[in-house]
Amino acid sequence: MNSKLFKKDLEYIVSLVLSISASLLIGALIMMANGRSPAVGYGALLKGAFGSKYNMANTFAKTVPLVLTGLATAISFRSGIFNIGGEGQLYLGAFAAAYVGITFTTLPKGIGIILAIIAGALVGGLYAFVPGLLKVKYKIDEVITTIMLNTVAVFFTSYLVNYPFATTRGKLNGTEIIADQFHLSRLIRLSTLNTSIFFMGFIALLIYYLMEKTSTGYDFKLVGQNSLFARFGGINDRRQMIIAMVLSGALCGLAGVFEVLGVHYRFLQNISPGYAWDGMLVALIVKNNPIGVIIMSIFFGALKTGSISMENATSIPSELVLVIQSIIILFIAGEAGFKEKFKEWNAGRKVKQKAGERNA
Numbered sequence: 001m002n003s004k005l006f007k008k009d010l011e012y013i014v015s016l017v018l019s020i021s022a023s024l025l026i027g028a029l030i031m032m033a034n035g036r037s038p039a040v041g042y043g044a045l046l047k048g049a050f051g052s053k054y055n056m057a058n059t060f061a062k063t064v065p066l067v068l069t070g071l072a073t074a075i076s077f078r079s080g081i082f083n084i085g086g087e088g089q090l091y092l093g094a095f096a097a098a099y100v101g102i103t104f105t106t107l108p109k110g111i112g113i114i115l116a117i118i119a120g121a122l123v124g125g126l127y128a129f130v131p132g133l134l135k136v137k138y139k140i141d142e143v144i145t146t147i148m149l150n151t152v153a154v155f156f157t158s159y160l161v162n163y164p165f166a167t168t169r170g171k172l173n174g175t176e177i178i179a180d181q182f183h184l185s186r187l188i189r190l191s192t193l194n195t196s197i198f199f200m201g202f203i204a205l206l207i208y209y210l211m212e213k214t215s216t217g218y219d220f221k222l223v224g225q226n227s228l229f230a231r232f233g234g235i236n237d238r239r240q241m242i243i244a245m246v247l248s249g250a251l252c253g254l255a256g257v258f259e260v261l262g263v264h265y266r267f268l269q270n271i272s273p274g275y276a277w278d279g280m281l282v283a284l285i286v287k288n289n290p291i292g293v294i295i296m297s298i299f300f301g302a303l304k305t306g307s308i309s310m311e312n313a314t315s316i317p318s319e320l321v322l323v324i325q326s327i328i329i330l331f332i333a334g335e336a337g338f339k340e341k342f343k344e345w346n347a348g349r350k351v352k353q354k355a356g357e358r359n360a
Helices: 001-035 038-050 054-078 084-102 111-137 142-162 196-213 215-225 227-230 237-264 275-285 290-314 320-333 335-359
Strands: none
Touching: 001 038, 038 054, 038 111, 038 275, 038 290, 054 142, 054 196, 054 237, 054 290, 084 111, 084 142, 084 227, 084 237, 084 275, 111 142, 111 237, 111 275, 196 227, 196 275, 215 227, 215 237, 227 237, 237 275, 275 290, 275 320, 290 320
16 A cells, blocks of 8 residues: 555656646747747746845745645645635734734733734634635535635725724835834845744644644545545544634634734735735645645745846746746646546557567
8 A cells, every 4th residue: 555655656746847847848948939048047047046045045935925825725625625715814814913013012022923923823713714614514615705705804904904004104005013022033134034934844844743643634634535434434524624724724824924023024905925826826736745835835935036036137027937837737737637648648559569569
């Protein structure tokens, strides 16, 4: 059984590497078609992502929200309940952290940061609890409800930061700066990398242990594969789905918390450029594997950071990175079909080879 699982995992890793290679090759062809050198373009991208301490710091800073939202997706999807509302949960978690940071200004630094983290996780988890409950109790499609709740959260926080909590220092579409004791320390000068990466690493280890080494993680997986079988096996599938949904929402809320405490030091109307959607893509590409989420998040973070340097150095549009990401997803989505076609081609080739040997 272990050898079969290993072979399956190895096949997927090979497929993933081939998909990434093919997407980079197509990206190179696009550059050549526009009169640009792929070597210069990708060289600038790599230099922009890892060419200096500052660039590396910004790359790893981008991975923090991607890892958290990717793990959020992995937990919910593995449990058979689809949380598409990560963006809304991120926004509400971020606002909760900002509210704590501008309200409880007399708290000591350590306690204040912990309170903000707890508040963001609770708000994100509670917001995910609503569609989770609707799913298990009334069979209301959670994909539809979570997508709708994204819009509600984004517009609700937009109202808050433009009216009751708007800053008095110009039109920034954001709250006041949070108190200094809520700021997470920057690790590299002038970069956005901060100590939230250590929180993220600790959380990632906990989620990995939960998903891969505990009975709860096994229950998540079993419910996701066959909820009816899990129910007859004595597992409360509804409860597991709710737990998975709340955990997923809490992780998305934490992604928003760290954007406030470590990057912007306030809540901004457009605080996320779509981190939850990117995190979802990361999780889907690696089939909800927690270790894979971390590795693919670094790759996506490098693409995002390096693309800006690539555009500045070579005038190659940074949107090329979106093309590369889309092609990777296309190949991964069609993996089963490509394998089936390859098997058919290989079987046909063997038949022709045997027929040729007989005729000879």
